[in-house]
Amino acid sequence: MAVDLHTHSTASDGSDSPAALIQAAAALRLEAIALTDHDTLAGIPAARRAAATAGLEFVPGTEISCEWEPGSMHLVVLFLEPVSGPLQDRLQDLQAARDARNERIVERLHQLGIDVSLAEVHQEAGEGSVGRPHLAAVLVQKGVVESIPAAFDELLAKGRPAYVERERLTPEEAIRPGAELGGGAGAGTPSHSGPHLIRRVRRLLRATRRRRTDRNRVLVR
Numbered sequence: 001m002a003v004d005l006h007t008h009s010t011a012s013d014g015s016d017s018p019a020a021l022i023q024a025a026a027a028l029r030l031e032a033i034a035l036t037d038h039d040t041l042a043g044i045p046a047a048r049r050a051a052a053t054a055g056l057e058f059v060p061g062t063e064i065s066c067e068w069e070p071g072s073m074h075l076v077v078l079f080l081e082p083v084s085g086p087l088q089d090r091l092q093d094l095q096a097a098r099d100a101r102n103e104r105i106v107e108r109l110h111q112l113g114i115d116v117s118l119a120e121v122h123q124e125a126g127e128g129s130v131g132r133p134h135l136a137a138v139l140v141q142k143g144v145v146e147s148i149p150a151a152f153d154e155l156l157a158k159g160r161p162a163y164v165e166r167e168r169l170t171p172e173e174a175i176r177p178g179a180e181l182g183g184g185a186g187a188g189t190p191s192h193s194g195p196h197l198i199r200r201v202r203r204l205l206r207a208t209r210r211r212r213t214d215r216n217r218v219l220v221r
């Protein structure tokens with residue numbers, strides 16, 4: 001049985017719309033697919049409709065970017081429905097915080113004498129959520145910097161003049177509400193991981209397992 005439990009659509013940084021992604025999965029004869037866009041459940045309804053049409057089992061989810069000093073940790077949460085709930089509401093708060101952060105980055109750029117508007121950045125992002133890569137792309141188009149890596153190196157990265165701190169969830173905040181809702185979580189792509197990350201995730205997952213229902217699975221990769 002072939003499944004893919006970690007995918008991104010245009011609702012975050014993927015290249016296919018949720019429906020196109022499901023159609024591609026059906027063409028590859030997958031039997032189940034999860035949509036796990038970064039920090040958002042916005043693509044779930046469209047993906048679910050497409051999966052029903054294609055006869056594919058569908059798992060709603062998200063990939064949450066968590067605080068994990070000195071880097072960050074990406075945590076895949078599965079079986080999370082796009083309804084109001086503790087984790088979903090936190091994701092909405094974080095979306096609002098991201099919008100405010102983008103505004104502050106644009107203000108910093110103005111203070112540095114670089115003329116970029118939020119409208120230009122939104123246009124670059126299309127329908128997905130707006131972030132620093134889109135800002136970087138606009139800076140390249142305007143000839144402010146030579147490349148996207150240069151935009152980060154010179155302006156947008158931590159410690160550079162247009163950097164603005166980002167609000168993130170801790171891994172505990174991301175796992176607990178999901179577990180209370182009957183969701184499952186698995187560590188996605190931890191950067192700067194180490195033995196104590198593994199121990200901490202295991203401990204959290206043990207607490208999660210006690211609460212999971214038969215329908216749900218807890219995955220660690």
Ligand SMILES: [Zn+2]
Pocket residue numbers: 006007008063074188
């Ligand atoms: Zn991912």
